[in-house]
Amino acid sequence: MNIRTFDLERIQSLYENTVPINLTESGFHPYTLEELLTPDQIKMITSTVLGYGQTNGSIPLRQIISQLYPNCNEDNILVTNGSAEANFIACHTILKPGDEVVMMVPNYMQIWGIVEEMGCTPKKFHLKEEHNWKPDLEELESKMNSKTNMIALCNPNNPTGYVLRLEEMKAIVNIAKKYDVWIYCDEVYKGADLDNVEKPSFYGMYDKVMVNGGLSKAYALPGLRLGWLVGPEKLIANTWAYHDYTSITAGILSHKIGEIVLQPEKRKEVLRRNISMLNENLKITQEWTEKHGDSLEFVPPKAGGMVFIKYKYPINSTELSDWLRLEKGVFILAGDVYGMDKHFRIGIGAEKKELIKGYEILSNALNERFNV
CATH class of the missing domain: 3.40.640.10 (Type I PLP-dependent aspartate aminotransferase-like (Major domain))
Structure with a gap:
């Protein structure tokens, strides 16, 4: 094989749909067609020749x-x-x-x-x-x-x-x-x-x-x-x-x-929905990391759907991600896929309730393993 395995995509593809709590999503919680389109637009879509x-x-x-x-x-x-x-x-x-x-x-x-x-x-x-x-x-x-x-x-x-x-x-x-x-x-x-x-x-x-x-x-x-x-x-x-x-x-x-x-107007509506979600979830994320003192820190993003968190625990990022996924049922993306150990990525475009639930599991797990 002449091309390397794309670790980031392969790891997400293997696990993101099989864990109870997936915190690795890099975008925003997806729309359904019913949420996105009007009944007339849905009718137009269903009558489209394929x-x-x-x-x-x-x-x-x-x-x-x-x-x-x-x-x-x-x-x-x-x-x-x-x-x-x-x-x-x-x-x-x-x-x-x-x-x-x-x-x-x-x-x-x-x-x-x-x-x-x-x-x-x-x-x-x-x-x-x-x-x-x-x-x-x-x-x-x-x-x-x-x-x-x-x-x-x-x-x-x-x-x-x-x-x-x-x-x-x-x-x-x-x-x-x-x-x-x-x-x-x-x-x-x-x-x-x-x-x-x-x-x-x-x-x-x-x-x-x-x-x-x-x-x-x-x-x-x-x-x-x-x-x-x-x-x-x-x-x-x-x-x-x-x-x-x-x-x-x-x-x-x-x-x-x-x-x-x-x-233009529909685009504005979609972006407003997602930016609102991003700002609300960023606030929740900042409050969560502050509870962990100086063990977790990140530079607040200016755009996008994720945070890149630096940690001080004595564990490799892939080992940390695997342990959390296998033992605690929550999936974070290891910084190793970016060539940056001691970091992990969390998607903050998720549904608020899922994010809060995931952070609660993460806190309990980190406190259990590292006595913080």
Whole structure:
């Protein structure tokens, strides 16, 4: 096998649906169709002919997506099966064997595995926890050279919830321009800002930018598997060629629902619901960690659906996660999947009652094992 196992996704897939309390969800508690759509819209969905549809995305869907980005139209959009497929296609479109990719870490590590499988070399630049997860831009520039072909970002960041400031985005663009490289940014959490002020996309800041998006995270619709790529028209045409070899098309029902959800007023409604959930659950999480003194701490996220908690217990993060799952029935994601031991990730987009129940179990378990 030429590609490494994607530990984060494999671990979640194995256990998230088999534990009594799952605290690893990276998005928001998903909608049902009854909650999301009107009766007339549901009737329209149930009467839809289950054909293929346009393989690069329906024109209405691509048009409504394009309105989320500056100076963009439907020819700048490719619709994919979730943002995971978007990441795979983007890398195979932009990169060639021997290229180097400088990647923000911590990060959703799918791109790291794809880059290695392609015969490229990934290099890290860090968000610094001691500086509230601000990026080390000097480190970024130190990793650049003539072989670099991409800077890979995740903004808002998974798992820290950090959001790049505009001046940081501009500095990264200047570095990319200096070395004439692509910026690829995973923006799947765009719109899930705790302050309810949506931050700008990298798209439109530089002519060699491609970004992704999707309905799984900020929109609480992971089951639709609807994502997209946004980029220069010629590059997007090339991504469509790769899409023909991967999944061919996203599902027709996902297209139809996406056209509804991304209408301006409906989009605002969905994001408001999820941001409200995020703020309420963040407060609960802060109160919970404070009960554990200096054993648990985290930098509050600015966006996204999770917190990345640092702990001081004398135990490896995978061992801690396995023990809690097997012995206590509660599942947290080990920091090891991000290459960061002594941390764990908790999804705070869960239902409030489930989160409170999970924290009660965690507290009892930690007090039992570590006498705190």
